[in-house]
Amino acid sequence: MELLLATAIGAITATGIYLALRSRTFELVLGMTLISYAVNLFIFAMGRPVAGRAPILREGVPTTLEHYTDPLPxxxxxxxxxxxxxxxxxxxxxxxxLREVSGGDHVDGGDPAGDSGRERGDP
Amino acid sequence: MEGLLPHLAVLPVALPLLAGALSLVLLRHAGWVRAITVVSLSSLLAMSLVLLVQTAGGASWTYALGDWPAPFGIALAVDRLAAMMLTITAVMGIACRLAAGNEGSRRFDALLLFQLAGLNGAFLTADLFNLFVFFEVLLAASYALLLDGAGAARLRAGLHYVTVNLLGSSLFLIAAAMFYGVAGTLNIADLDARLATLPASDAGLAQVAGLLLLAVFAIKAAALPLGFWLPGTYGAAAVHVAVLFAVMTKVGIYSILRVHGALFEAVPQTASTALPLAGLALPWLLPAGLATLLLGAAGALAARDLRVLVAWLVVVSAGTLLAALGLGTVPATAAALYYLPHSTFAAGAMFIAVEFVARRRAGSSTPVAADYRIYAGRPVREAPWIAALFFVTALVVAGLPPGSGFIAKALLLDAAAATPAHAWIWSVVLLSSLVVVVALARCASAVFWGPSTAAAIPPAVQGTGVGGRGLLLAALLLLGCGLVMALFAHPSYDFLRQTAAALGAT
Structure with missing residues (x-):
């Protein structure tokens, strides 16, 4: 499970970073979303998740972390x-x-052709 | 420390949050909103002054919310440094409200209060995860404040600002999760105790987490490789928002001081520093600070826009602070703590001074981008009080003798003389000061004395039609705070020296 989780987090982060570095705002949003998914999985992983153990106290089970999943993460x-x-x-x-104001979805506010829209806006 | 006084710790966070929510409910009643804002801002100032007086003798306490004990509940911690930051924030909040006048949108008051709640929370929290949460609160409010009264340039800067800070938040979460993974707690004092007894096999993870956290704080503080978002963002913000943002980079500096000071003894103490991770941040702070300082000075020299020029001066102040913290001695930290409020007030006043220039050129309270150009060929003549304000503020910002900036830099240079890095500090700080003086002098001569090549400036608008009275009051408030710091330099330095000496002990 560790290998699977680590590989998944790595792959999602890599995809997210690639998308975040693209020049279109849509891809940027997708990239940031993927990065935040990866981060959430990572927090989860750092709580040492264990299969089959609930994070809720049960009767008759000692109240130590060996018998439960850590609920805090x-x-x-x-x-x-x-x-x-x-x-x-x-x-x-x-x-x-920004797209509405500048007429394009470039992250620097340009048109879809790809060049930046500096001439449209302020210096 | 008895009675209700300890509960004062939670009010600087709770009051603006509640007041902000209330002013959203009463959005249609401008009079009520104004009254709520005035009451909240003045009581915030009063509360932080009470806390400052209470902690001045060295008192500090931890306030457990809901009385949950520290490792389970979340805690707020009050000490001299936190009280000082609260006071600075309250002053900047008042200056921001004064400068806004009637310019901001109807939701401006609520956003300002939420922003202050986030800032105060970040300064008071004793929990790493809550620091993240309060960062998000202040960032969420700052996104809205930045985009208040949009426009293409502001939206572009806003998109970059939101993206950079989202990435920073992701890194923060990764670092916090790693700390939880190795130590099983996120309370800073608790974390400090656990890190001291960390098995060697986990030291590497803690080190990575600590350096990731340093990177996050460096993004907030606009240190060199991570600070390129700042000039565009601050240069595009409305003047009152820029005044408030002057305190935002200080959150990053404060967090480095607080978190790395506690966890990694970044601020050297008399206590033993035999920890394996001691001084983790120090080798990075000094070079990053000096490089940021040089870049900021170069940026100020290269700027062609008045607001971008001032934004680069904010970068200069961040670099100076990081370099001073990087020295890692108590006098240097005390000098940094003196420089911190000075540079916040001075940057705020400078944003206002250039706004006056632009408004005078525009002849209205809504200058366009062209009015902010330094070399517009439209000198501002026959406006002696604008020139005087610009001159005085520039003197304070550049650190020339009569102002608090001079005392701050003298303290820093004096503190650096006793450390091995003094040659670097002296040469870089003095060189960058010279460059800043040249940049400001060149800007002033172009703005006030330059040849007139473009259309003449419309005749001055009489009275307060350009929103000048609130702006002027805000500038006088900020300059006045700097003056008080300069006049009472000795008592404030003593206070800050004790603050710096006590930092690692908490």
């Missing part, structure tokens, strides 16, 4: 998911507005 992941979701929403709104 799951709480952290929940917070991180909420925050990264909200921030991605902000990014999408800014990207849409």
């Amino acid at each position: 799951q709480a952290l992941v929940l917070t991180a998911i909420v925050i990264s979701f909200a921030m991605t929403a902000v990014l999408i709104v800014v990207a849409l507005k």
Whole structure:
């Protein structure tokens, strides 16, 4: 499971970074989303997840971490998911507005042909 | 420390959050919103002054929210440094509100209060994950403030700013998760204790996490390889937002001081520094700071836009602070702590001074991009008080004798003289000061004395029609704070020296 999880996180991060470095805002948003997925998986992984053990106390089971999955990273992941979701929403709104104002989806506010739109905007 | 006083720790976060929410509810009643803002800002200032007085004697306490004990609950910590940062934030918040006048949108007051809640939370928290959460609160508010009253340039800068900070947040989460993985806690004091007894096999992971965290804070502080987002962003922001943003880079500096000071003894202490990870950040801070300083000075010299020029001056101040922290001695840290409020106030005042130039050129309170060009060929003549404001602020910013900047730089150079890196510090700091003086002098001579080659400036708009009164009050407030720091330099330095000496002990 470790190998699978590590490979998955690595692959998602690599894809995310590749997309984030592209010049279109849509790909940028996708890339940032993938990176935040990878980060959430990573937080989860750092809590040493164990298969078949719930993070909830049960009767008759000693209250030590050997018998449970650590619940704290799951709480952290929940917070991180909420925050990264909200921030991605902000990014999408800014990207849409930029496209509306500058007439293109280049990250520097240009037209779809690929050249930057510096002549359109302010210096 | 008894009675209700310890509970004062939570108010600088809770009050602006509640007040911000309330002012959103009462959005349609401008009078109520204004009253809420005035009450919140003044009580924030009062609270931080009370905390400052309370902690000045060396008192510090941890406030457990909901009375949950430290490793499980989340805690706030109050000490001299936190109280000082709260005071600076409250002053900058007031200056921002004054400078905004009636310019901001209807939601501006709520955003300002949320931003202050995030800043205060970041300064007070004693928990690594909560530091992340408060970073996000202040960033979310700053995105909205930056984009307030959009426009192509501002949107472009906003997209870059949001992206860079999203990446920074991802790195922060990775670092926090690694700390949790090796130590099983995210409370900073707890983490410090666990790191001290860390098995050697996990030391590498902790080191990676610490350096990742340093990279995150360097993004916030705009240190050299990670700071290129700053000039474009600050250069595109509205003036009152830029004034508030002057304190934002300081959050990164503060976090380095707080987190790396506690976890890795980045600030050397009298206590033993036999930890395997001691001084993890120090070898990076000094070179990064000096390089940032040089880049900032070069950027100021190359800037063709008034606001971008001031934004590069913010980079200069971040570089100076990082270099001073990188020296890692108590006097150098105290000098950095003196330079920190000085540079915040001075940068805010400078943003206002250039706004006056642009408004005078535009003849209205809504200057366009062309009005911010330094070499526009439209000298601002017959405006003695704008020129005087620009001159005085530039003196303070550049660190020339009568102002607080001079004392800050003298303290820094004096502190550096006792360290092995003094040749680097002296030459780079003095060289960059010279370059900044040249850049400001050239800018002023182009703006006020330059030949007139373009269309004449429309006649001055009378009265406060250009929103000048609030801006002027904000500039006077910021310059006044700098003046107080300069007049009471000795007591403040003593206070800061004790602050610096106490940092690693917490």
